[in-house]
Every structure is written in C-alpha cells, then in structure tokens.
Amino acid sequence: MRKLTKEEYIETIHVLQKENGRAKTGHIAEHMGVRPPSVTQMLAKLQGEGLVEYEPYLGARLTPAGAKIARELMARHRVIANFLVILGIDREAAEKDACAMEHHMTGESAVRLKKFVEFIQTAPRDPQWVGKFLKYCETGERECGEK
Amino acid sequence: MRKLTKEEYIETIHVLQKENGRAKTGHIAEHMGVRPPSVTQMLAKLQGEGLVEYEPYLGARLTPAGAKIARELMARHRVIANFLVILGIDREAAEKDACAMEHHMTGESAVRLKKFVEFIQTAPRDPQWVGKFLKYCETGERECGEK
DNA sequence: CCTAATCGTTAGGTATGCCTAAATAATATA
C-alpha cells in the first residue's frame, strides 16, 4: 500500500476506540496493513504532538485535539464517498477511493464539494439530472426530451 | 510545499519541454519550488526508470513512456480543475487544488468524474441546476420554483 | 505458580525526497 500519513493513523484509532475503548498496537497494524513496530513508532510521534495518549502495552486513545482532527477527517471522507456514490460508483469502491482522496482535498474545494453533495441529497425530489447522467454513462446518449 | 512525486516532475518537464525543447535543471527547480540538487537527483532516478532522457548540463526530455504518463496526468488535472470551476471555485484556486488531488484520484472515480464533467460541459444548454446550486451556495436558499 | 504462547517494544537498517556546501562545467565579459 501507499505511504500512510499521521491523519490516517488518527482515523484508525478513532474507529478502534469506538469499538474497544482503546486502540491497541496490533489492531491498528492489522487495520492499516503495516507491521506493529511502525505503529509503536507512530504512536510515540503522535503522542509527542499531543494528539494521542498512549500507554505502552495498553493502547492508545485520542486526546481532544486528536478527536477533533478525526471528526473533521471523517466528515470529509463522508462527503467524498457520498459524492462518488452519486456519480454511480458502488459504495465499497467509493469508500476506498475516498480514503485515498480525503487527505489531499482541502480548503475551498472541500467546502464546495460538501455543499454540492448537500444540495443534491436534500433536493425536494431526487434531481432528474442525476438519472440522466447515469444513463449517459451507460449508453453515451442523452435522453431525448432533455432540455 | 508538500513532498513532490515523480509524477509531478514528469508533468513539469512536459510543460517546460513544450516551451523550450528541453527542460533544464534550474527551470524545473524554480517551477517546483525545490533546489537544483533535488532535481538532478530525481532526473537520474527517472532516467533509470526509462521515463526521461537526460544529458548532464543540457537538460531533460521525456521518453515516449514518460510522455504518455504526462498526457494522462494532464488529462486528469483538466478534469478535476474543470469540475471545481463548475462548483464555483475560481480558476486559479481550482488549478492549484487540482494539482494536489490529481495524483490521488484513480481508477473508476477518475473515469466517472471525467464523464460527469463531460456531461455538464456538453449539455445542450448550461444546465439550470448549476445556477441553482451556485445560488444555494450563496444564500442557502433554494429557488422557489424548483421542482 | 510457572511455563508457553502471544503481543509489544527496541534496535538497527532501507528507501525516498529534500537540503546545504563545495567542486566543477559552461557561458559571458573584459
């Protein structure tokens, strides 16, 4: 797999913490496809930055600062994944692709995409153009009566 | 700036090559915000992978394999930037954000986004919902007559 | 309780991409 970032560790810890109360080294490693020593090392680093609290042999928990970052990331993830689903990508692939993208989408673009997804999802009715778009993808043809 | 990838070097070389015939170390460095030695080093690496041909003190040119990658990247970049512009981001910011995203958007998602942009740009008329969306961004309100 | 298996950490090493400082090649100028 590609090189993981601190943010991705934070996200994983966030998830495991909700399941088990504490995120243990081995679980994090398994979840992220790296070896335990890499996790130990990263936990030390994150602790140094005040993002996790880490008790050797016991596991890690996010500090409030770490939890804040996790929440922001997950929100971004949700937006991107939902967008991809709207475009017709299946849920599973969308989640995976969102993982790869979420750490590189920032600032104005992220805000706009969020609004866009919101705009579509809260539409009075499922907007017609979405259906037309999906049809266009399959057939390459626009619907006849399209205005 | 964040850490640059081989792909970004290839893109830069592609651009400079079109301007000057050869991409010189100093120009590449300036363009990418790194120091010349970093460029020399990367050129050696890219040459080793058969992506550029590099004559010390003269400059670099992409091999056919390198040029192919460059074209694909630029196409992806164009799609992403155009999409962001549709969402109402100004051109300059869109180009910048696209740079950050283009290397992490792959596979099915890239294909779908391309189709989506195409779908909008080739619409018989500028689709109405785009205007409605931009208005929604500004005011938070949907247009009255929206169906 | 004590040993065995498991889980985690420490130690040491690889790869990548960046840097500065110093040496060398190319180019422009006197």
Place this chain on the structure above:
DNA sequence: TATATTATTTAGGCATACCTAACGATTAGG
C-alpha cells in the same frame, strides 16, 4: 584569451515511514 559569473553536479546529511530480528512484557493453560 583569461577571468568572472552563472548553472549544474557531487558529497554528505536530515526527516519520515516503513521493515526485520531480537528482546521484554502480558496473558493463558497446565
């Protein structure tokens, strides 16, 4: 042509994120 300026490369280091191998702690079974 000789020298000064500029451009590029070489040499040596730093930081990050990963790894394997070896050691130490924890937990479970006998």
